[in-house]
Amino acid sequence: xxxxxxxxxxxxxxxxxxxxxxxxxxxxxxxxxxxxxxxxxxxxxxxxxxxxxxxxxxxxxxxxxxxxxxxxxxxxxxxxxxxxxxxxxxxxxxxxxxxxxxxxxxxxxxxxxxxxxxxxxxxxxxxxxxxxxxxxxxx
Amino acid sequence: xxxxxxxxxxxxxxxxxxxxxxxxxxxxxxxxxxxxxxxxxxxxxxxxxxxxxxxxxxxxxxxxxxxxxxxxxxxxxxxxxxxxxxxxxxxxxxxxxxxxxxxxxxxxxxxxxxxxxxxxxxxxxxxxxxxxxxxxxxxxxxxxxxxxxxxxxxxxxxxxxxxxxxxxxxxxxxxxxxxxxxxxxxxxxxxxxxxxxxxxxxxxxxxxxxxxxxxxxxxxxxxxxxxxxxxxxxxxxxxxxxxxxxxxxxxxxxxxxxxxxxxxxxxxxxxxxxxxxxxxxxxxxxxxxxxxxxxxxxxxxxxxxxxxxxxxxxxxxxxxxxxxxxxxxxxxxxxxxxxxxxxxxxxxxxxxxxxxxxxxxxxxx
Amino acid sequence: xxxxxxxxxxxxxxxxxxxxxxxxxxxxxxxxxxxxxxxxxxxxxxxxxxxxxxxxxxxxxxxxxxxxxxxxxxxxxxxxxxxxxxxxxxxxxxxxxxxxxxxxxxxxxxxxxxxxxxxxxxxxxxxxxxxxxxxxxxxxxxxxxxxxxxxxxxxxxxxxxxxxxxxxxxxxxxxxxxxxxxxxxxxxxxxxxxxxxxxxxxxxxxxxxxxxxxxxxxxxxxxxxxxxxxxxxxxxxxxxxxxxxxxxxxxxxxxxxxxxxxxxxxxxx
Numbered sequence: 176x177x178x179x180x181x182x183x184x185x186x187x188x189x190x191x192x193x194x195x196x197x198x199x200x201x202x203x204x205x206x207x208x209x210x211x212x213x214x215x216x217x218x219x220x221x222x223x224x225x226x227x228x229x230x231x232x233x234x235x236x237x238x239x240x241x242x243x244x245x246x247x248x249x250x251x252x253x254x255x256x257x258x259x260x261x262x263x264x265x266x267x268x269x270x271x272x273x274x275x276x277x278x279x280x281x282x283x284x285x286x287x288x289x290x291x292x293x294x295x296x297x298x299x300x301x302x303x304x305x306x307x308x309x310x311x312x313x314x
Numbered sequence: 315x316x317x318x319x320x321x322x323x324x325x326x327x328x329x330x331x332x333x334x335x336x337x338x339x340x341x342x343x344x345x346x347x348x349x350x351x352x353x354x355x356x357x358x359x360x361x362x363x364x365x366x367x368x369x370x371x372x373x374x375x376x377x378x379x380x381x382x383x384x385x386x387x388x389x390x391x392x393x394x395x396x397x398x399x400x401x402x403x404x405x406x407x408x409x410x411x412x413x414x415x416x417x418x419x420x421x422x423x424x425x426x427x428x429x430x431x432x433x434x435x436x437x438x439x440x441x442x443x444x445x446x447x448x449x450x451x452x453x454x455x456x457x458x459x460x461x462x463x464x465x466x467x468x469x470x471x472x473x474x475x476x477x478x479x480x481x482x483x484x485x486x487x488x489x490x491x492x493x494x495x496x497x498x499x500x501x502x503x504x505x506x507x508x509x510x511x512x513x514x515x516x517x518x519x520x521x522x523x524x525x526x527x528x529x530x531x532x533x534x535x536x537x538x539x540x541x542x543x544x545x546x547x548x549x550x551x552x553x554x555x556x557x558x559x560x561x562x563x564x565x566x567x568x569x570x571x572x573x574x575x576x577x578x579x580x581x582x583x584x585x586x587x588x589x590x591x592x593x594x595x596x597x598x599x600x601x602x603x604x605x606x607x608x609x610x611x612x613x614x615x616x617x618x619x620x621x622x623x624x625x626x627x628x629x630x631x632x633x634x635x636x637x638x639x640x641x642x643x644x645x646x647x648x649x650x651x652x653x654x655x656x657x658x659x660x661x662x663x664x665x666x667x668x669x670x671x672x673x674x675x676x677x678x679x
Numbered sequence: 680x681x682x683x684x685x686x687x688x689x690x691x692x693x694x695x696x697x698x699x700x701x702x703x704x705x706x707x708x709x710x711x712x713x714x715x716x717x718x719x720x721x722x723x724x725x726x727x728x729x730x731x732x733x734x735x736x737x738x739x740x741x742x743x744x745x746x747x748x749x750x751x752x753x754x755x756x757x758x759x760x761x762x763x764x765x766x767x768x769x770x771x772x773x774x775x776x777x778x779x780x781x782x783x784x785x786x787x788x789x790x791x792x793x794x795x796x797x798x799x800x801x802x803x804x805x806x807x808x809x810x811x812x813x814x815x816x817x818x819x820x821x822x823x824x825x826x827x828x829x830x831x832x833x834x835x836x837x838x839x840x841x842x843x844x845x846x847x848x849x850x851x852x853x854x855x856x857x858x859x860x861x862x863x864x865x866x867x868x869x870x871x872x873x874x875x876x877x878x879x880x881x882x883x884x885x886x887x888x889x890x891x892x893x894x895x896x897x898x899x900x901x902x903x904x905x906x907x908x909x910x911x912x913x914x915x916x917x918x919x920x921x922x923x924x925x926x927x928x929x930x931x932x933x934x935x936x937x938x939x940x941x942x943x944x945x946x947x948x
Contacts (some may be wrong), residue, residue: 201910202809205816209826214735218712222351222363224448225377228385229709231438233718235388237720238395238436251786254734255741262743280739281929282946287877291727291862329891468703476695477687492687 330571331393331400331436341452344439353438354389356382365446376378392436398432429534430456453529453571463531466496477512478648482608487547487558487634488645496529497613514606515651517596518658522664523562523595525577528569528613528647538616539567540643541576544634545598548605549674560632561609563592566622597662598653603674608656615645706726724938732937733789748780772792779886781913790887790925790934795857798823798918800829800847801936811845814915818850820903821917822860826850864919865939868893868900877941883928885948889935890920 183190195203221229265274335343335372344350349364358362362372367588407427413419428663434440434457443450444461451458471493478484482493500522509515509524543562550557567576581590600607605617612634620641638645663671694703704711751771756763771777782788799814811828818826829847831840840846852860869875878891895914898904904911925931932942 177818180692199522200376202374202812204910207814208816209812209819219378220375220707221709222347222357222375222377223365224357224851225362225381226710227353227445228356228381228440230441231392231436232388233380233385233707234436239391246379247733248786251737251789255735257926258741259743262741264742278931279742279745279929283739284942285732285735285933287936287941289731289937290939291723291865293723298725468691471688472690473695475686475689476692490687573789 316400326604331397332439337454338434340675341450341456342434342437342440342455342457344442349442350439351578353442354385356385358363380565389438390506393609396433396437399429403433409502423533426609430472433457435460441503443576452576456533459531459533459571464494464528466529470496474511477650478610481608481650481652483546483648483650484625486608487544487610488612488638489635491645491648493647494676495613496530496531497526497611497647498527498529499524499611499651500526509649509651511543511576511650513651515653516658517598517653517656517662520609520653521658521662523598524611525575526611526613526649528567528572528576529574530569530571538565538568538619539569539576540565540614540616540620540641541567541598542612542614542634542637543609544612544632545607545609547605549601549604550631557631558597558634559630560593560627560634561596561598562594563622563627564588564590565592565622566590566616592624593627597666599663599666599668599671600653600655601659601671601674602655603676606652606656609651611649613646613649615646617642660671698759703776705831714747720855722855722858723860725855728791732934736789736896736934737786738939739933740790742784744860745783747783747907748781750780782924784926788924788926789921790930792857792861792934792938793850793862793922793924794853794919796851796922798829798847798849798920799885799915800918801915804846805839805844808845810915811847813913815848817898817904817911817915818848818917821898821901822850822856823851824850824856840902861938863901863946867902868897869898869940871916872897876943880930880932880934880942880944883931883948886918887925887927887931888922889928889931890918892916 180193182188186192262273262276265276332338332342344353348366351356352364357375357377359377359614362375363377368371403426406429407420410419410422410426411421434455435455440457440461444458449464453459453462474493474497475491479493500507501509501515501519502522503519526541529536530637541562541564544558545561546556547559548557548559564581565578567581569576569588578588579587583589598607598609620643622641637643659671663669682821699714701710706713706715707717708714730937733879738888752776753771754769756766780782797818799818801810804811804814815826815828826840826848827850828845829849831842831844831846834840834842853863880888882889884890893916898917899908899911899913904914921935923931923934925934928948929946932946936942
């Protein structure tokens, strides 16, 4: 039997005198991290009053978010309609500009510098020696 | 997003809409002042929750810190929304008073009911009562009816339909049922516990007629009901099949959202005569060696007051579908139990002066 | 004769059972043992999308008087011959699979990031199956979500695989998890990759889903793995697929550029 690790022990093999290779230990640690054993959070014990208070808070927040989203959808609809009417007018006024405005925007990219806003400014606030990528390439 | 937040700060803070009972029913609030305090101001650290009665558990309980300011903001926000809903209800009420078209009126009333629910369903006092104090539920309020209907939809309604379908009460009696009312049934002198649909009941339990409760979730307006108890498993030896027997019938029973009981105090006059009975109560008297008999209770909504000719009830095979059609009845609720032969049946037969029961034997053809 | 029963009420047997009363409550009910808290922190990416990108994307994608463009569909037999009954449908003209219809762009279908699917195929697992455990944990650390094992589906002796061998891990992340993954990529991982040009413009499945990959060295840069780098001697490369509600690859690339991803190369479709 080749390739089998034998543990030679004094007396019966048990948890106390077992030895594990570092590789086995590493894999076991990984398995422990993956398993959910003893990692479940404790169930919050809420009395009846606190349960209703919690429900009130979460319901209010849910309805508030729904209202915000509904208002946002209304604004988007307004924007869409204003674009539509503007394009209808432009079609009548100037057909060249209309076709330019109606071209497919494939290849359009948002600026990379337009990063997702953060609470605090970046470590380097202003890049004094900034050159855009296209200009740098030409040089 | 900031524009929307600014808008709310300019609105007059209606933080006392749900504390004001001048235009609203008092049943929408909590009667227990201590409980109300704990709910709206927070569980007192010294006393513990009012809902927990055990002193040790009361002291042991630790509420989540930091809830009160959040709760107050949420409470104010919800009351602002309710204020707008109440304004819309007032507008709809004016419209209802102005219209004459019955269909338009019905639609407006349905809209009004929906708004009445949404105006109060997020009220913490209403929620607490609906969840934890079912004995205080005032069914004249739309919000309480909404919560009661939700609870029934999630359990009682499904249980009833499961029993009716698996025991083939549907379609052996009525073809189908769209349940709209919650029917509960209780036999007196049985320890006063509600019957679970489909349960086997002893003949001594079913000796006396049962009492019902019919909970209507829509707003009622002098609605009359008919209740029939039918047994589709009465053996007919001549045809080697079964007949349907009418065991009890009640008509023109007036039930409202708040007055849900159908019992003798309601139906019997000073002399003890039941004016609503169309036939006297016939108790379940199953015969020996028969399989169990199903007893279906059907609750119908009447279009108008019904006058039943007792002559047609003398037919040994009662046709419930024909009965419902001729009298303009719509099935809105049901219940059922099962009976089989036991040693009290003969005593029940004697009590009601019924003939002695037959003993059946299996007959191999 | 079997009598039909018209099930007018949908019966949920789980709610009728007396077992596990806490699990019969709604998932968002705090008394439920399966309760998961939501909205625990600000979602920067979602806020940026709704505040800035959404209205811009509506304008960019707008085409005047756009009609519904039918995709290539499978072709049914017309029934002119009796042999057409039960005959399998014909594939679309010029293509093996159907393509989706392209609907007109309105305020209701502005492209959004739906989910991120991360796949980790571990070739070395053929010989050392314990490496799949490390790959699984790696994905778990990166994504903060439940990871699934991937097993081989067939026997191919030439490749040295049997059916049912653990060969990798995969995960799908939605919502806030996906958004934090995007911000981690764009702010911590991708800026530190050497010679990183961006996502290729050739990437895309013609349906608005973009994929790119990270090498095992790139994956080491994730802060969750960098924190205890000594335990991560062996990391595994991943394929990241952005599933968006964009109808074409070009629109998906515009959306992703707004989320902070650079692109390079020639764009054909």
